[in-house]
Amino acid sequence: MDGSNTVTAAVPSRMLEGKLAVISGAARGLGAAIARNLASKGCSLILNYKSTTSDQLAAALAAELHEKHNVRCVPIRADITSEADCAALIDAAKEAFQGPDQKFQIDIVINNAGVGSLAPLGSIRPDHFHEHMTTNVLGPILLTQACLPYLPHDRSGRIVNVSSIGSFIGLPAQGVYAASKGALESITKVWAAELAERATVNAINPGPIMTELYMCQTLETKKLLARWNPITPLSQVNESDTEEVKKLAEEIGGGRAAYDWEVAGTVGMLCSPECRWTTGSVVSSNGGLR
Template identity: 50%
Template sequence: MSRSLEGKLAIVTGGSRGIGAAIAENLASKGCSLVLNYTSSSSESLTTDLCSRLSSTYNISAVGIQADVGTSSGAALVVSTATSSQKQIDIIINNAGIALNAPLPDVTLHQFEETYRVNVLGPLLLTQAALLHLPTDRSGRIVNISSVSSSCGFVGQSVYGGTKAALEAMTRTWSRELAERATVNAVNPGPVEGPLYATNTPEFLANIKGFNMHTPLMAPQPGVDSPEVIQEAKSSGGRLAHTHEVAGIVGMLCTPDSAWCTGQVMCANGGMLMLH
């Protein structure tokens, strides 16, 4: 595989598992060194093991750092860790996020404040802290992980969907403000295998089944998908995306080949959402 990111350095938030871990592997396979950020102590061993495996498999440097990027001090710690070995931060993947779903009458102030702090303030603070370390030749890459929830109006996602819409709005603003330093894009996954999707309630899953059934690439294929995937799709309306499928789109946006693409929300949802 071409190592098109040889010598570059990326920060990946929420990098210990799920989409974040898959993105880390994709970037590592392209020769990119990594700083993987995680928040909870329960993710420490996962991050340590992942860093060790990626370092040995792809001959890159990978380190983990526990910090809450939803705070100024946490964001600064991640950046200082990244720049302790090399001064330039080439890639930022704002992936960390939470979903605290509730129907409108039940939304609490805590749910609102915590979800916006993690999903919106976190990316803003981290990108802000890294500004002075971005390239000056437009070779930098920032990719924000959004969601189809920003556009689909899923029941129970007043708050989560709003945070992802805010992230997409910041993507467009940053693409102009940082044009001399980096391209800035977002990707918008739909249902993806992993711990975040597993937290959804049966009511939420029933509500989005119709969306899944009409998503072109979610139709399960006998002989291609596993029997377990095919069986699960009968109740959910379609197969979930594999994390590496989303990571592949993110990785593409980080390569030199993507230099003429900025300010965009790129499909990473199998065609669930078709815009423009």
């Protein structure tokens, strides 16, 4: 066949139409960016968040995505480190999305909620350790277990765990945080084997992202993170970057953090039907550092 007449099937822009995703930590930052990415592909969403201070943010995000992409978005406040709260989340989701035929399916689970704070060796307290392990490890386990009965049985499900480049590069004072994210990456590989006939399970490992969590860090912390910018191919600042990014790059000695939508794009890719042959992987989303 002549090349000029070859027809290439276009990837549908709403490739996730009819699917339902649960996103933890969805009210702000990377979680909100992931919600926007999946909604743009036609996915209905359960926007999970923990604190009453995020009630208005989550409601506004749900309204925004419904208006812009005509998808159903239900914000549900629940603490994913609590089995009772995870059960309540599923009950609320079923009430909102269960069809008249009583069918209810969760197609995508994004374990994004997490905590991260610095504590160098010599100052690590048991409560610091337990907070990180409970939120970053137990939380994804309990949420995924609550979703488990409702995952597909045809390999079409998608689970994405949000890890961190910190589990790889060994940043000072991140011992407990890195340990929790390393544990999540190990869990990813186990779940990929356990859920092979139901869902792919992958993790992403972003570095700094231009979100509230990053911007509220001290300048010293930002400079510490910026040590790796010279060897990160995509971190160089150019004319297309925002003025905020350019100013911050000057303050930290060059290089930039990711935009939230850049990292969310990697998650969206892993949730696509085309990614059914990728599982048990830690997919780099850090500008090429790893």
